[in-house]
Amino acid sequence: MNRIEHIGIAVNSVKSAANIYEKLLNTTVYKTEEVGSEGVLTAFLQTGVNKIELLEATHPDSPVAKYIAQKGEGIHHIAFDVDDIIAEMARLKDDGFILLNDEPKPGADNKLVCFVHPKSANGVLIELCQERR
Numbered sequence: 001m002n003r004i005e006h007i008g009i010a011v012n013s014v015k016s017a018a019n020i021y022e023k024l025l026n027t028t029v030y031k032t033e034e035v036g037s038e039g040v041l042t043a044f045l046q047t048g049v050n051k052i053e054l055l056e057a058t059h060p061d062s063p064v065a066k067y068i069a070q071k072g073e074g075i076h077h078i079a080f081d082v083d084d085i086i087a088e089m090a091r092l093k094d095d096g097f098i099l100l101n102d103e104p105k106p107g108a109d110n111k112l113v114c115f116v117h118p119k120s121a122n123g124v125l126i127e128l129c130q131e132r133r
Helices: 012-027 063-071 085-094
Strands: 003-013 028-035 040-047 050-059 074-081 104-108 112-116 124-131
Touching: 003 012, 003 063, 003 124, 012 028, 012 040, 012 050, 050 063, 063 074, 085 112, 085 124
Parallel strands: 003 050, 074 124
Antiparallel strands: 003 074, 028 040, 040 050, 104 112, 112 124
């Protein structure tokens, strides 16, 4: 794993949260995108090399909707940039980590993604991200 790619924050409203984070970070949302496979509307902010992804559920059965219903708004996941997501998934499986998907899938911001179950990482949802080539 190369670096933290972004921190995902579950929110009730991307628009409301964007107003807060734009002021807090003194920057603007540079991209919004709907990711149908995850049932979310995302908004990205960047300050220096650090990125924040705001996640709003687009339907009540989405993982983010369930997260907010259970825990409220807040940090949802930490994403790590990887060079080879297939190799990283295999390495983690070999080390006993539980992956939430068997194959990488399209994610926001032109990434291939895979999630590591929080039970495998002391309660933290981990996302692997590889730039789509």
